[in-house]
Each structure stands twice: as structure tokens, then as C-alpha cells.
Amino acid sequence: MQKKLPGLMIALAIAGGANAAPPASNEDITKRHFAELLAGPQPKTAELTMFFSMMPKGGDLHHHYSGAIYAEQYLEWVDKQRFCVDKASYQIVTDAAAIAAGRAKGSCLSSSEVIGDNAMYRELLQRWSIKDYANHGALQAPPDRQFFDTFGYFGPVASSNTNEGLLTLKQRALQENLGYIETIFELAPFTQSADFDRKVAQPGADLAAQLTAWSATLEQDAAFKQNIANYLANVKASSAGLDDARFTMRYQAYVLRFLSPSQVFSSMLAGFQLASQSPQIVGVNIVGAENFSVSMRDYALHMQMFKFLKTKYPSVKLALHAGELALGMVPPEGLTFHINDAITVAGADRIGHGIDLAHETNALGIMKTMRERGIPVEINLTSNDFIAGVKNQAHPLTLYRKYGVPFVISTDDPGVARNNLSGEYVLFASRYKTDYAEVKKLSYNSLRYSFLAAGDKQRLIKALDGRFTQFEADIAAAHKNTTAAKP
Template sequence: MKHTFPKLMMALAVAAACNAHAQKAAPGANEQATSRHFASLVSGAQPKSAELTLFFTMMPKGGDLHHHYSGAIYAEQFLQWVDKQGYCVHKNSYQIETDAGKLALERAASPATRTCITGEAVMLDNTMLAELLQRWGTKDFYNHSGQQTPPDRTFFDTFGYFNAVASTNTADGLRTLKQRAINENLSYIETVFELAPFTANADFDKAVLVQGLDAAALNARLEALLPVLDKDAGWNGWLDAYKKNVDTSTAGIDDAQFTMRYQPFVLRFLSPSQVFSSMVSAFKLARENPKVVGVNIVGQESTYVSMRDYKLHMQMFKFLKAKYPDVKLSLHAGELALGMVPPEGLQSHIADAINVAGASRIGHGMDIAHESNALATMQAMRERGIAVEVNLTSNDFILGIKGDAHPVTLYRKYGVPFVISTDDAGVSRNNLANEYVLFASRYKTNYAEVKKLSYDSIRYSFLSAPDKQRLLKALDGKFAKFEADVASSLHKAGN
């Protein structure tokens, strides 16, 4: 009997050690099981789309780094805001009416004779709702064989329909986007949020558009406009209103489950003075508010003014980046395809964005194969950790580029970091899980790569270092649970 207790203790110690080893090994085993399961979904002649949708809906997806706030709201919510604001929607044009006098006339008319109706009335009229969804988004575009506007024009025209209410209920909109993100296991959104304030200056416009203006002369003009802006009461008032809107609209968005950060944006097709004053606003906002983590420039890149002023805009960014070196830039660059503009227009937009403007991330980067120094540009992006925000749905719709023609194949081959993102999920009527499904369906990938993409969407975010570490640590736990759930479901199914 005297040897029983030591033997029992030894047996318990061995058992405990074995159990600890099993617990430690389980996460690795779960990851391997998940990897094998994923491989079974993408192998064969056709990927298993339904199972991939389930897989990516469940999978933690880190962040969405190319996300337009107004483009992420679905038309149905905009119609609710039409009624909240007391506006109406014209039956024939599908435009929102905001003029008080015209609204009063419509209200005075009998219901049968009204040509402008409430958002709720639109929702109750299935025919009008279907027509509206085709204009306020890209729904059913490929289901029609009749004459249509080109897809790029269709896409960018949608914003003209809902812009009247896009900025009216931002707190409500952000709460919707937060809950939608949580529902698909998305932890972070970095959204392009609201136009940065601007003002016009005709003399400045005339001076900077002079042919042959050198960098020194341009910088002198830019420098001279700064004190003018500081004294502009209207511009400063708009800037203060923007700051207040960020503070009030974003209250309560961040919590243990979800984080959101914001980028004020500049419209590239405005006049030079409007673009520059908007840039100055955006840089100031990013410096002063920790929730504003970067600056962006948006708008259709192929329009005349966007193309004419592209290099001018990059010089403006360079000028302001020197004054605000800590402000990060995520720039839409190279959202172009062969034939949209003359060939020389495809030669340097991405290179200029990173080498002149100082971009830390590139949105789209679609024309890289046409750039004059594409290999050197991709090498610089790889070495400097400049990630590309890949938006498969909108690239396909707007530019007609997908499959092997998509430059994500080049970025993968040459080691350029990239992330998967949505662009304008409300316009395209999709979500981030679907973007991952497209990536997995179209390209020969594996679980290790898609898991890395999820982590990279936090690593290449503009979050502060402590916030990055917090979200990466949380992602570790979420993936451990996800992989355990997948392994358990496979075991129960006998796989």
C-alpha cells in the first residue's frame, strides 16, 4: 500500500501531460482538417459554390479596406431615409426631390395625380421598385438584352440617384453596416466616409492649369492658397461640421466585436482649387481625429478632367504629404482598362500614386500590366509593403476584367501584397464573403492563402499599432473557434 500513492500521482501526472499535449495539438489538427476541407471545395472541374459561400460566411474575415460608405448602403435603406427627410421619388426619373416648394405642391395634389411618391410607396409598388433598383444599383443588369448604358456609366451614375439622402442619416447607416459586418464575421471596416470640404478659386485654377508649369511654381501656388483657406469662413465652417459629424455619427460603433475607421475623400473630377482645398481638409481631419486614419481620392478615373489633372493631383498629394508626413494615403489608381482611354493614359497612374503622391495602399490597381515600368513598380510595392485593394465584383462589372485577365494574378506572382474588399456592396448588392467566394472560385488558392488574406486585411490597415495588435489577437481566437467548428462538423458528418 505504501507505493500506491506515488504510483497514482505519477499516473495522474502522465495523464495530465498527455491531455495538455492533446489540447495543444488540437488547434493544429483543426487547422489541418479545415485546410483539407477547403481543398475539397475548390478541387475538381467546378468549385462547390454553395459550400464555399457557407465556408466564407463562417470564416473570420478581418477587415474590409476598400469600402465606400454611401456605396455600401442598400437602396431599400435610402428609401427609408427619403421618408425620414420628407422627400419623395419622381416616378419617371427615379430622382429624389428635395425642393421644399415642389414637395409642397406634390403633397397638395391628390394621390392619384402625384408624380413624386414616398419611399414607402416605392417599396409597395413592385414594378417601380424593380426599376429603381436597376438605377440605384447594378441589380439585374445582365438579365436584360435591351439597349443599356455601358456598365461603367451605369455604376457611377447610381450615386447621382441617392446622393440627396446619402449624408442625412449617417449614424443609422453606420449602425446598419456594423451589424451587417458582424453577421458575416467581419471585425473591421475602413470606410471612405463623406466628401472632405472644399472651396473654389478661379484664379488658382487658371494658374495651375498653365501648360509647362514646373514643380517649384506649382508648390508656390499651393503654398499661397493655404492662408487663403485658413481665412475662408465657409470652408472652416464646413470643416467644423465634418468633425462634429464624425464624432456624433460614430458614437457607439466601436466595441469588443467590431471596429470602424474613416477616410475623408476628395473628388478627382472637380476643379483644381476644389480638389486641393478638399485635400487640405482631409489631411487636417486625419491629423486631428484618431478615428480618421487616412485620405482617399475617388471618382471615375477615365473622365476627361480626372485624366487631365491626374499628375497635378499627385503633385498636390506630394506637397501635403511633406507637411503631414504621418497621414496615410489609400489612393484609387489604375481603375482603367484598355480602350477606356488612349493607351498612354495607362502608363503610370499606379507608379505615380506610390512614387509621387506617397500612397501606402492602392485601390484597384487594374492597369498595372499596361504601365511602362510595371515590374519595377511591383517590386517597389512588394519591398515597401504597399498593398492593393482587390475588388473582384466591381472590377468585373465596371471594367469587364475577371479571371486570368485580372491583375491579381500578377500581384500574386510577383509577391505584391493584396487584400480582398467590397468597394460598393450596396450598389453591387453583395458582401465580403462573396468576394472571397469569387477569389476562391476563380484562382487556384488554398486555405493558408485565404487565411493570410484575412490577417493581411488587418496588417495593412491604417489602424494604430495597439488597435492592430488587439484585432490580430482577437482574430487568433476567432480562427481557433472557426477551425474547431469546421473540424467538429466534419467529424459529425463522418468526413
């Protein structure tokens, strides 16, 4: 006589046998769906765009505030500030007398007048960003010059209306399911000393002594202290109403690498003090075209300045632009040490760009150090492609991945480049063999490697867990529906 099966075994038998596989999880279905988007001779770019727009993204860690605002919004601010745009140069005119004279002659236009002249409006957008560069056949400036020149056009209004600008960036972030931005916000205040510049330029100068003396002078300077206080007040006012349960913003003070040595160092010192005094300011950076003559000449000096200040302020985090160079942009020897010195001399906690890696003298050693110390590289695919012409298999992302160096995907200047973080993930998935596990890890890495305080980091990671649970459920449901609808 046949024995009765226990109830559980009967249920399994009815479902398809005692050895039937358990139902696939939402994460497994999402993995398969993502693999289908990359299968075949060409990736399904439109579906990838929708996928990554929906996918929760932890943070954007390499993000310039002034380069993130679109030209159209800057043009609105021209009128808010009662400025005008010169019809010939497309520069913003800020001097009251020049504005009055320009308006009288019809050579200085309001934003509505610019928009009303379609040809001028299109030309302005092309000058104030990289819009239409790739499909525009007229004589153009070199790409790197085009990119960096845009900041000179909208610069006069870039530091105005910052609360409105940050709120705009927040809404765009939420639209693409991005929960955190660590933005390179405002230039740290600086001052100049002709005596310091002269002394550090002398052969055999005692740099440590000069840095010690100059920093001591600055720390006692009333104007320098007031500039620090003004910067802190500006961050507080600009960020009002920004952070909430869905979104968080933190700020890096930055230094311009093509200024004089005294200006660079005083700006660095201000940045370190700002990061020490405000939990909103989570790090210091150095920016500006790395191939400028002064940037190249003083690169080693700047790294020594960072080293000096890192010793005085060991808890301050550094995310340094380093190695944003390609063969031909500078003489070959200029490609051999920038990433290395940013890490081993300056003590960088993250590297921005790092695209000249393959030319560095100690490339394998650099990657070993980055891997062992957990120093990630911030990958900016659109920016690297446009400015330096580095993309696809020529991009050192292939090396960083092969040798286990952590990395994050970021935007750089989404207003100038007219991109967003979802689009950068689409480029990554389209150009490099990847899978869902890796892109999900990258989303989490953008919080793990942020400069957030520990409590904030844990809070955002926990929130990201929940957002991924919902995302995978949505993808699984949609995938089941499309599968069921097939004949």
C-alpha cells in the first residue's frame, strides 16, 4: 500500500515535483532583464536609459556646482542681477555704466531679448556649454578649450542665486532617483603675498619654513578670518531647505591650480579650515585645467602644500583632480607622476579622473596602493571623452577594473556637458562588459566612498536598501508582464 505523502511534499508535487526550483527572486529577475538589455550585437540603449533612470543611485561624488547649472538658468539670472549679455562677445556685462551704454546702443541684451533672437540664443547655448559641438561643422575651438572657456561666460552669475540653483539640482537628482550629491561648490577664499611667491620660487627654498610662516600670518589675519566666516554663512544660506529624507547634499571647498603660489596656498588653508569648522563641508579639492602652464609648473609644489596642511588637519578629506591628461596635451614627462603624487605626497582620499594612469611611471604600484588603501577613482566618461578624447578601451577604467581598484561613476559638469548620472551609467554599460551585480555595487560604492559622516552614510545606505527592493520589484513585475504578453 502506498504511503501518504506529507502535506508539503504533496504541494511540491502539485507544483511540479519535489525537486522543482524555488521561484526566482526579484533581484534574479532584474539580473536577467539587465543581461537581456546588453545581449546581442548592440546594447538596447533606450531601454538602458529607462532602466538607469529608474535605478536608485546612491551619489554623485565628482560634481561641480557651477558646471552643473544649465546655461538656460544662468541666462535667467542675468536679468535677476540686472545685467545684460553683450551681443558681439556673448559675455555678461556687470558694470552699471557699461550696461547703460550698451542698452542705449542696442548692443547689450536682456535674457528675453536673447531668447527672442533664435540665432543668438542658439549661439549662446553653444558657447556657454558644449551643446551641438559634436554635430556642428563650423570652425571650432579645441574641445578642452571649449569646455573650460564656458565658465568664463556664466562666471559673473555663477555665485548668485545659489539656493535656487541647488534646489534645481535637487529636483533633477530626484527625477533620476539620485539621493546624494557631493558638490564642488565655491572657491575657497584666498589672498596674495608677493614676498611668499618670490621666496618659494628661489632655488633651494626651505618650503616648510615658508609654509609655516605664511600660514601663521594668515591665521592671525582678520580679513582672512572674516572670509572664512562669510563662506560658512553662504553655505548655510545656500543650502536652506535642501536636505530631507529623500535627498542630501554636501560640499567641497575648492582651490584653483593656476593661481599664484600664495593664492593657492591661502585658498588651501581656507579650505582646510572650512572643512574643520562645518559638517556640511566634507572635503577640499583642487580644480582647473591640468595642462595650463602654471598648473603643470606648480603641480609638485601644490602636492607639497597639501601634504603640509594634511599634517596639520589630518581629519580633512581630499578628493583631488589628478591625471586629467592625455598623450599630446602636454610633453610626455608631464604624464608620469600626477596621480602618484596626489596619493603618496598629498594624501588624496579619492582621485578625480585619473585618465593618464597608463603613462605614469609607477602605474602598477599606484593601483596596488589604491586597492589596498581603498582609494577610489571618480570616473567621468562624457567629460573624459570630450575634453581629452579618451574613451572605450583607451580609457584606463579597463585597468582600474582589472586590477581591483575601486571606482565610482560620476558626472563632472552636467550643465556644461548636458548629461546626467543615468546617462553616465548607460555609457558605462554600453561600452564595457558588465552585469547587474556590478552596477548595483557601483551605486552603493558612491555612498561607501563618500565623505559623509558615519551616521549620514549609514542612513543613506539603509534608505538605498529599501529603494533597491522597490526598484527590483517594479522591474520584476514589468518583466513578467512583457513576458506574458508575448505570443
